[in-house]
Amino acid sequence: MMNRLRQIADAVRAAGEMSVADLAELTAASEMTVRRDLEALAGQGVLERYRGGARSLLLRGEETPFALRVEEGVERKRRLAAEVAGLISDGEAVVVDGGTTCREVARALHGRRLTVMPLSLHTANALTGGARPTLLLPGGEARPGELGMVGPLAEASLAALRFDTAVVGCCGLTAADGLTAYDLPEASVKRAAMRASRRVIAVTEGAKLTRTALAHVADADALDLVVTDDTAPAAERAALEAAGTTVRIVPDA
Structure with a gap:
């Protein structure tokens, strides 16, 4: 799970924002699983959820959170x-x-x-x-x-x-x-x-x-x-x- 969370965090950070569907395709996980992962990452301050996707809250020069x-x-x-x-x-x-x-x-x-x-x-x-x-x-x-x-x-x-x-x-x-x-x-x-x-x-x-x-x-x-x-x-x-x-x-x- 931790590798998938990092994969999602890195992808959203690189793109600025991504849809749940695109993240599901990227990670080969279900959209339900991706939504749970996005909730976890939002709780860590990594990204911000919106309906159908998420946008990164990490700037290029910021360190990836300890938990990841x-x-x-x-x-x-x-x-x-x-x-x-x-x-x-x-x-x-x-x-x-x-x-x-x-x-x-x-x-x-x-x-x-x-x-x-x-x-x-x-x-x-x-x-x-x-x-x-x-x-x-x-x-x-x-x-x-x-x-x-x-x-x-x-x-x-x-x-x-x-x-x-x-x-x-x-x-x-x-x-x-x-x-x-x-x-x-x-x-x-x-x-x-x-x-x-x-x-x-x-x-x-x-x-x-x-x-x-x-x-x-x-x-x-x-x-x-x-x-x-x-x-x-x-x-x-x-x-x-x-x-x-x-x-x-x-x-x-």
Whole structure:
């Protein structure tokens, strides 16, 4: 179902609006099923229903909602997360970003002897349920849907501490444009996390090494390591290495 919801959301976003009949043909689902899917997407703020169809509420530069991304490429995200977790030693103080891939990193760190500050409520939830790790929760305002913590309180929490490692996600990453995010407050919190950390690891699916989002977070050389998969374009991997960033490829299983 989640793949069909994403297919519908992407199609309506690309076209601006589409009819129920056209979406049923596109997805090979019944019109009744498509109507239920449109209701679900309307509830997430992705689109607006009208009689016989729907129009997109997502602008080109906006991120697809968390609920639609969370089940995409889960096994790949878990392999990336396991690789990142293996780079972190017991006893470290770690700040873990929001987003779906970083949530998998948080799950991979569950039970470890660490001190962790999660930067979203989704990430924090993945770390709860045991005595370890020790959690430090930032203040701030939770962004709707993403539940990432942003604003002056979140940034002040980060400025008061010093971490061994920051694990950051990204919306886009290229050698030319650096690490980018869709949201300006989110970009500011990422920068604060990076400033507070001795080592910065970016973890991202390879497709994002072809994208640039609105808000600049940092130049590529501010990243000590990029952990990605083998779908990352070879030319972009080489460009990042030339910019001074180490790129580690996690192959598909």
